[in-house]
Amino acid sequence: MNKKVFAAIGVPVAIVFFASLFASSHPDALERISINYGFEDKAKETSSFFTDYSLSFINNEFLSAFFAGVIGLVLLYGLYKLISIAAQRFAK
Template identity: 40%
Template sequence: MNNNVKFGVLASLIVVAASFFASSFPDGLEFIAEKLGFLHKGVSGSAIMKDYSIAILGNGAISTAVAGLIGIVVILSVFALFTKVTTFNNKG
């Protein structure tokens, strides 16, 4: 198997596994913010895939998996585009 394919499978597997099995407990900082009583100061912003879910797919694991996979595609595309632009005159 080609390395890129292996890598794609690995990254996707991690996202899908995370979507189904990740803990929903608050993370370290959030836990402390609650314990020390400054959690209410947090302002949660808005974003198209807020809380790792896609509005039309609800809040379930599948929604999170799709949101995560989109993130991977976005990151890989940005790098691909950057590489393309910086090597446009270079066939090496």
């Protein structure tokens, strides 16, 4: 495998891996405010693929956060590629 390709894939995945070690299980600020003021039960429950920055179908908390990060990374890269292709075509 080409070293540049390995670095382009390996470095971001390694960053996601180490960042997922520091993922907090505590609620974020908006969730904390709703708990403090007692209206967290009034919000509509919605299902999401990335509920609480994890994947609900993976039982291991670390792996769930890690793979959610990898999927997010892939989605962002795909969006970047789409925008760059569109920008190149628009520039011509």
